[in-house]
Amino acid sequence: MNKFLSYSVFAFIALLASCDSSSRQEPLADVIDRGLKASTEQALLMAEELETQEGRLPKTIGKDGQLETSDYSWWCSGFFPGELWYLYENNPTPELKKYAEMYTARVEEVKHITYSHDVGFMLNCSYGNGYRLTGNPEYKEVMLTGARSLAIRFDERVGAIRSWDFNRQIWQFPVIIDNMMNLEFFCWASKESEDDRFYKMAVSHADKTMNNHFRDDYSCYHVVSYDTITGVPHKKQTHQGAADESAWARGQAWALYGFTMMYRETCKPEYLDQAKHVAAFIMNHPNMPADKVPYWDFDAPGIPDVPRDASAAAIMASALIELSQLAEGEEAKSYLDFAEQQVRSLTSPGYLAAKGTNCHFALMHSTGHFPGNSEVDVPLSYADYYYVEALIRLKQLIEK
Numbered sequence: 001m002n003k004f005l006s007y008s009v010f011a012f013i014a015l016l017a018s019c020d021s022s023s024r025q026e027p028l029a030d031v032i033d034r035g036l037k038a039s040t041e042q043a044l045l046m047a048e049e050l051e052t053q054e055g056r057l058p059k060t061i062g063k064d065g066q067l068e069t070s071d072y073s074w075w076c077s078g079f080f081p082g083e084l085w086y087l088y089e090n091n092p093t094p095e096l097k098k099y100a101e102m103y104t105a106r107v108e109e110v111k112h113i114t115y116s117h118d119v120g121f122m123l124n125c126s127y128g129n130g131y132r133l134t135g136n137p138e139y140k141e142v143m144l145t146g147a148r149s150l151a152i153r154f155d156e157r158v159g160a161i162r163s164w165d166f167n168r169q170i171w172q173f174p175v176i177i178d179n180m181m182n183l184e185f186f187c188w189a190s191k192e193s194e195d196d197r198f199y200k201m202a203v204s205h206a207d208k209t210m211n212n213h214f215r216d217d218y219s220c221y222h223v224v225s226y227d228t229i230t231g232v233p234h235k236k237q238t239h240q241g242a243a244d245e246s247a248w249a250r251g252q253a254w255a256l257y258g259f260t261m262m263y264r265e266t267c268k269p270e271y272l273d274q275a276k277h278v279a280a281f282i283m284n285h286p287n288m289p290a291d292k293v294p295y296w297d298f299d300a301p302g303i304p305d306v307p308r309d310a311s312a313a314a315i316m317a318s319a320l321i322e323l324s325q326l327a328e329g330e331e332a333k334s335y336l337d338f339a340e341q342q343v344r345s346l347t348s349p350g351y352l353a354a355k356g357t358n359c360h361f362a363l364m365h366s367t368g369h370f371p372g373n374s375e376v377d378v379p380l381s382y383a384d385y386y387y388v389e390a391l392i393r394l395k396q397l398i399e400k
């Protein structure tokens with residue numbers, strides 16, 4: 001089937017699935033249980049498959065249709081161990097704990113990485129969840145070493161953490177919106193080490209991002225590069241989006257999650273306002289499909305015949321669930337309603353893989369790097385991680 005026709009057919013099936021689920025209205029608790037059960041089954045199959053492949057962690061499905069893995073150094077290495085910890089939190093079996101510990105140990109070397117800003121993603125999701133659930137002091141030491149490695153990338157003059165080291169001829173000091181996600185790690189390190197340097201770096205980075213990454217409509221740029229002498233932006237561009245001025249879907253999701261999390265960590269009202277503005281941009285966007293799983297870019301040429309990004313939907317859902325607990329009244333309800341629709345869609349056959357398929361990832365239809373023709377309409381380890389996080393957040397809310 002022609003690629004664009006196949007996206008149209010998929011969009012129609014996804015819409016039917018979302019209409020069908022809303023007319024039947026399966027109880028939300030059942031949707032959550034189904035999603036967690038399916039995620040657990042797939043994660044255990046994945047864990048068994050990679051058990052003897054020393055140091056390997058799941059990444060995606062390659063162009064040859066086979067499971068693609070990475071070692072600890074890929075930015076996504078912490079998501080699978082983190083997902084296993086969440087699944088263990090939901091269902092504390094010895095088997096899940098064994099695998100959570102095994103795959104967490106595979107990313108320990110990340111603590112020495114100074115060439116990437118992704119140390120927060122890699123360690124906070126894996127060791128962070130492990131430490132939260134077990135209190136293992138060795139986990140804390142790995143994380144604090146990692147936080148000190150990441151801190152090397154903070155530049156006092158710019159007031160932010162440097163994201164990337166490539167493209168130096170074009171970008172003096174690139175900061176990508178994704179980098180907001182690493183600030184949770186610094187907030188944790190500040191509390192655990194009683195060194196408020198980490199907290200100050202996190203707040204400085206968030207302030208800088210709030211002031212420079214956003215347009216008047218509260219959509220955000222992917223990459224802002226700063227002049228290293230003046231600390232002022234000299235370029236605003238994209239890397240994974242459709243155009244410099246477009247709204248790359250996952251970038252908007254990182255912004256929403258990042259400012260929601262930073263409000264939780266700091267109680268600074270300007271971060272809550274920022275998160276609400278970003279939520280409004282996402283939720284009211286005319287190009288948001290009926291099933292609330294965004295196209296890979298809100299401004300992608302060819303909409304609706306373009307791939308979706310289930311990872312962006314999962315990140316948005318998890319963030320909106322948290323935002324619903326930090327906001328009040330009708331606004332809070334609208335965030336929760338939207339997140340519920342996303343979770344229902346992701347838990348429908350249009351996105352949730354049948355047991356034993358999809359190379360043992362839970363979700364289908366994410367897009368990693370469309371302009372690079374890489375990871376287009378595939379499963380991704382972080383889609384599964386944030387999907388499970390959203391399910392658990394929602395479950396805990398219902399139980400409360």
Ligand code: GLY
Nearest residue numbers: 075178240250368
């Ligand atoms: N760099 C993280 C992402 O692709 O969203």
